[in-house]
Amino acid sequence: MAVERIPEIVSNRLLISLGLHSAAIIAFQLSLMQLISVVQWHHFAYMIISIAMLGFGASGTLLALARKKILAHSNFLVPLLMMLSGMLMMVVFPLSRAGFLRFDVFLLFSGGGGWLALLMNYLVFFLPFFFGALAIGIIFIRQSSQIGALYFSNLLGSGAGGLLALWLMAVFLPFRVPLLIGLLSIVSGLLLSDRHGMRWNAPLGAVGLLLALILFSANGQLHLSEYKALEKTLHLPEAKITHTTPSVYGLVQVVHSPAQRFAPAVSFSYTKEIPGGNAVFVNGDFYGHILPPSANPNEHILNYTTQQLPYVISDPEIVLCINAGTGVAVSHALANGAEKIDAVIENRAVAGLLKNDLLHASGGLFQAPGVKVHMLQARNFLARQSTDHYDLIVLPLLEGFGGTSGLNALREEYSYTLEAFHLMLQRLNPGGMIAVSTWLDYPPRTSLKIPATLVEAAIRSGIEDPTQHFAAIRSWGTVTFILKKEPLIKDDLIAIRHYCNEMFFDPLLLPELEPKERQQFNMTGDTQYFERLDRIMARDPLALEDYGFAIAPSTDDQPYFSQFLRIGSFRHLAEIFGEEQMPFLELGYLTLIITLAQSTLLAIILIVLPLFALKKSRYKKSATLVYFGALGLGYMFAEIILIQRFVLYFGQPVFAMAAVISTMMLFSGVGSRLSQKMNVNASRIRNIALLVTGLLLLFAFVLTPLLQASIALGIVFKITISLLAIGIPAFVMGMLFPLGIRFLDKHNPEQIPWAWGVNGCLSVISTSLATLIAVESGFRTVIIIAALTYLLAGLAFSLSGKIFQKKSFS
Amino acid sequence: MSRKTRITFGLGALFTWLSFQPGGDPYAGSRKQMVDEQIRARGIDHAPTLEAMERVPRHRFVPADQQRFAYADRPLPIGYGQTISQPYIVAYMTQIIDPKPHYKVLEIGTGSGYQAAILAEIVDKVYTIEIVPELGRSASRLLNELYDNVSVKIADGYHGWEEAGPFDAIVVTAAAGTIPPPLIEQLKEGGKMIIPVGSPYLTQQLMLVEKRSRRYTTRSLMPVRFVPFRRSE
Missing domain, CATH: 1.20.1250.20 (MFS general substrate transporter like domains)
Known part of the structure; x- marks a missing residue:
């Protein structure tokens, strides 16, 4: 039997220091991801962080190569490395936005250059992780027989770091968060410094504190990519940011401009002024418009878009607005006479703004009689409220005008899976319907995946001939699909055709639709979209298979609705x-x-x-x-x-x-x-x-x-x-x-x-x-x-x- | 002054001098090639458009650091989150409104000013509106230097240019999800409006709006024909 070594004593001070430093590294990672998501896009945050996190691997390499030398000076090195890591945490982000290091993701891919700056960014972000991980690695190796206690402290610290990051992001503006986190690592280093080391580390700690104070009081200009929606909006006349709220959901900002208007592919029949107003941005990305209160409900802007379709054939009294965002669908339902509206919103920060600071600007929407706001994910709401039933379930307009360049490809969308639509169908009252709208995309992807999913959900719910339950209308820019629990009746078809004529829209799906009806006002030289759609409605299995993009329904197991490649x-x-x-x-x-x-x-x-x-x-x-x-x-x-x-x-x-x-x-x-x-x-x-x-x-x-x-x-x-x-x-x-x-x-x-x-x-x-x-x-x-x-x-x-x-x- | 700076200045001066010499435009070859390979070869046969594209110095409408790509077959960034459209898109949009010499054309979204310049080569009068002041000012300077039939206004394009309307054609280069009602009003009976729809980086879907007897129709042009194919067995 092998003889156990006598374990070294692990001091509480070491365990606390290790825990604090581990917390700082994880918290810094999360805060950096948020910052990069704000200035670029969240995918690039992953791209950069993945490199930065290789600091852990590199620290292992260095330790393997120079183990003896490093261990010989470990008492001096560990606190120093922790403090260096902490100071770098404070400066790397501001450094990465300095002129010579700034790059723009869209320009990278459009031949605009910036690859060298991207490489430099990798290096800059790598350093705090490398130094920080090196300190942890030395501790692990130096007292490897006590790894159980050390790893416990490391894991506990990392777990706490995640929670700490969330709290800091909810309270402080994003650029300030790394400054506070960096101080944690500096404190960890000071905790481990012996009397000899304090001669160096105390002044270093003071410099770190001073740095944090200076940067904390700076104006924190983030320099967003010029292609971010927020940055573009700020070029509009008289545009100004009226609210900035840090939150765990991201940085929520409200921009007001008289030139910022909401009227998605509005009909040519609409001749009134489209008023400008407020829009909400989360991490610099567009989140939603806040519709100003309308004096005349009949002139609600969505009444002149394809999204009016469910209200053309019914007067729903009980409406569920899924992913209600800034409440556009809620105000539309109210304007059309709904009496009870459940609005499900995941982002509590935005819902809070609309209930408080922006209550007046939104016409008191979220406190209107009959409107109830539920702040949680829609799927969870549907599963919980199994006794409530609706005349209409509305999903928000999908995609962005002009597309999102596939930026949402990796986002899990549990509200658009087969299981979600199946659940929604079960929550409908007799005569109820689900309405989903999307911007028309080129080449068609979303506008095919939605009907494909709805058809499959209908079959799963026992609807034998879905074609009798479907209607869809198309304008020059959007298409709205409805799936009705009961078959459409003759009066429905008459009303839809009449509405299309009034609005210069075309019916896209109706029982017994003549092909020529599809192109009365909005002509397309390419009928392949219609052919594909018809094959999907006819449940031709090859319709989903022989297309260049993935348009088969997404499921809870693969909830990537926007992933088409x-x-x-x-x-x-x-x-x-x-x-x-x-x-x-x-x-x-x-x-x-x-x-x-x-x-x-x-x-x-x-x-x-x-x-x-x-x-x-x-x-x-x-x-x-x-x-x-x-x-x-x-x-x-x-x-x-x-x-x-x-x-x-x-x-x-x-x-x-x-x-x-x-x-x-x-x-x-x-x-x-x-x-x-x-x-x-x-x-x-x-x-x-x-x-x-x-x-x-x-x-x-x-x-x-x-x-x-x-x-x-x-x-x-x-x-x-x-x-x-x-x-x-x-x-x-x-x-x-x-x-x-x-x-x-x-x-x-x-x-x-x-x-x-x-x-x-x-x-x-x-x-x-x-x-x-x-x-x-x-x-x-x-x-x-x-x-x-x-x-x-x-x-x-x-x-x-x-x-x-x-x-x-x- | 460093050697590198001297060489840069020297080359700059040489190109400037050459561009003012008769037949000495250093980009003339690139421009011809652009017209032949990117535009004519793709079926654009509207003679005034082709001539205009061959005349207008596109490299002067792009930022200095993009000039070497000025005649490349793609859109280019011009700052403020905006792009100068791919040459083919500009040619296509111009051909589709079938501009005549007597036409009065409104452009929404001046951007670099390149589309306005192409139109100014063909029609009687071009009105163009830009919402970003910095872009509007630089385009205005360049367009005023090159043409006397272009008016530039820095304003919100939503309202159009009521006092100058109605227009024979409206070209919307900076697409948005809304076609403003005032623009529809300022379009002449029988007039044409063209709007790009789609990501500025992808092949855009162009849309033509026609107004006849208070009836509005749209036509999707240049559809992205998606060739279906079967998975390999």
């Missing part, structure tokens, strides 16, 4: 549209692929590099690579899937995400701490890995039904179920990393830094890889792969353990 058709599309235009067809998806490619490439470099420097047998290195790589990949895959599932479960994405991450970190931390008391041997590690495999495989098949069955329960039950569902696997998963490190500490301590680096690198790759797999194959595939990676880790350890043990006894 098929990798297989990339070359074909490039031939049709030209290679230069391809990025703008699906910018979000392309960014994901770039992110994955770049992080994989760098991860390989960071893993391969120490392989050449370490002078141990190749076989043992492969086992360490597989074990720690698999842990990095599997843990993140599981975390991402749990986040996705619980977002739908709780209906509050931001809070669900924070809760899942924190719960996972907490339980993993407890697992890590308890693992310290276990004897380390290969068979134990293998058995724990196999237990995780079993749990995750069980989750792949049981979790979704379990959550669906309990979604309508009270909050106490739901929290209990969540704690069990997240906590149990997290607790077990948390044991594997420290046990592996302790095993290496006994048998091959030179490989510990490498294990740390490999784990970090694979964690980074896994974020974009999990999303790519989810988009292509669904969440269940991701969780099955996570289970398999743990199986692989168990096998790798079993194999390497035997060899190590043989060596120890020889």
Whole structure:
């Protein structure tokens, strides 16, 4: 039996310092992502952060290469690195927006240059993570036999960091958040400084504090991309930002301009003045217009758009407005005589503004008699309010005018899945209907996917001939679809045709529609759209298959409604549209692929590099690579899937995400701490890995039904179920990393830094890889792969353990 | 002055001098090539449009750092989140309104001023409105230098140019999700309005609005024909 080393004492001061610093790194990551989302787009935040997070991998590489030298000066280095990391956290974002480092994503892809600036941004953002991770890595390696306690502190700190970031983002303007977070790392460094180190670190800390004070009081000009909606709007005459509210949902800003008008593809019949007004932007992206109160309900602007369709054939009294945003659909329903309106809004910050500061500007919309605002995700609302039924369920106008360049490709849209429409159909009163509108897109994607999803949902709900239940009308810019619970009647068809004639619109789908009726006012030289639509309505299975874009209905397992690109058709599309235009067809998806490619490439470099420097047998290195790589990949895959599932479960994405991450970190931390008391041997590690495999495989098949069955329960039950569902696997998963490190500490301590680096690198790759797999194959595939990676880790350890043990006894 | 700066200035001076020499325009070849390969080859055969495209110095309407791409087959950034349209789109929009020498044309969204310049080569009078003051001022300077039949106004295009209307044609270059009622009013009976619809970076869907006897019709032009194909078995 191998003799255990006498463990070094881990001081509480070290644990507190490590926890604080870990919290700062995670909080900084989240705050940086928000800042980059504001000035560019959130996909690019992932792209840049993935590189920055490779700082963890690089720190492992450096530790592997210069382990002895670094450890010899560790007392001096750890506090210094923490403080440097903290100071860099404060300055990197303002530095990245300085003239010579500023770049614009749209210009990158349109030949406008800026690649060098992008590269410099990578480097700038990499540094605080690199120094910060190096400090943690040194602590882990220096006292690796106590890794259980250290990892506990690291995980607990990371979990708290996520919550801290949310709180800071809710209270402070985005540019101020990294300043406060940076101070945390500086304090961590000071806590660890001995008397000798204080001579250097105290003045450094003072400089950091001064820097924070100066930057905190600066005006914090963010310099948004000129292609961001907010920036463009600010060029309108007399445009000014009237409200700025930090929130966990992002930076909410309201812009007022008399030239900012809302009348989406309004009919040529509308001859009145379209008044200008306010619009809401979240993180610099357009969120919604606030319609000024109208004196005459008959002149509501949406009465002159295709969105009027449901009101043309009925007078709904009870209306549900899904994703009600700034309340445009609510005001439309009120103008058309609705008596009871449920408005479901996910963004509490915007809802709060409309209920308070902008109450007057919106005509008191959210406090109007009969209007009830529900601040949660629509799917969650539908699942909970199973007894309420509606005459009309309205979804907001989809896409943006001119398209969104595929920027929403990776956004989960649970309100537009097959399951969502099925649920909506169940909530309709007799004669009720669902209405969905979209901007016409070129080439047609959204305008085909909506009917495809509605038809499938209708069939699933027992409607035998959906064509008798469908109507759609088209203007020059938008199309509105309605799916009625009962078949359309003759009077409905007469009313729709009459309305189309009045408005210069064309019927697109009606029972027994003549083809020529489709192009009375709005002609198109290309009838392929109509042909495709007819094939979808006729449920021709090939209609969804032989199209260059993915237009099959999205599901809860793959809720990427706005993801249309098929990798297989990339070359074909490039031939049709030209290679230069391809990025703008699906910018979000392309960014994901770039992110994955770049992080994989760098991860390989960071893993391969120490392989050449370490002078141990190749076989043992492969086992360490597989074990720690698999842990990095599997843990993140599981975390991402749990986040996705619980977002739908709780209906509050931001809070669900924070809760899942924190719960996972907490339980993993407890697992890590308890693992310290276990004897380390290969068979134990293998058995724990196999237990995780079993749990995750069980989750792949049981979790979704379990959550669906309990979604309508009270909050106490739901929290209990969540704690069990997240906590149990997290607790077990948390044991594997420290046990592996302790095993290496006994048998091959030179490989510990490498294990740390490999784990970090694979964690980074896994974020974009999990999303790519989810988009292509669904969440269940991701969780099955996570289970398999743990199986692989168990096998790798079993194999390497035997060899190590043989060596120890020889 | 550094050597690099001297060389840059020297080259700049040389190009400026060359561009004022008869037949010495350094971009003339690129322009001809643009017209032949990007415009004529794609079916634009409206002679006045082709002649105008061959005459107007597009490189003068793009920012200095974009001049080397001025005749490339794509839109270019001009600042303030705006672009100068792809040459083919400009030619197509011009051809589709079939401008005649006696025409009075309103343009909404002056941007760089390039579309207004093409129209000014063909028609009697061009009125153009730009909402971004900085863009409006720079386009106004250039257009006033090159033409005497273009009027530029910095204003909200929503209201059109009532005192100058009605117009034979209206060209909306900065597309929006709303076609303002005043513009429809300022279009002559039988007049044509052309509007791009779609992302400024993608092949845009152009839309023609026609007004006849208070009846309004739209026609989608240049449809993005999407060739269906089967997945490989």
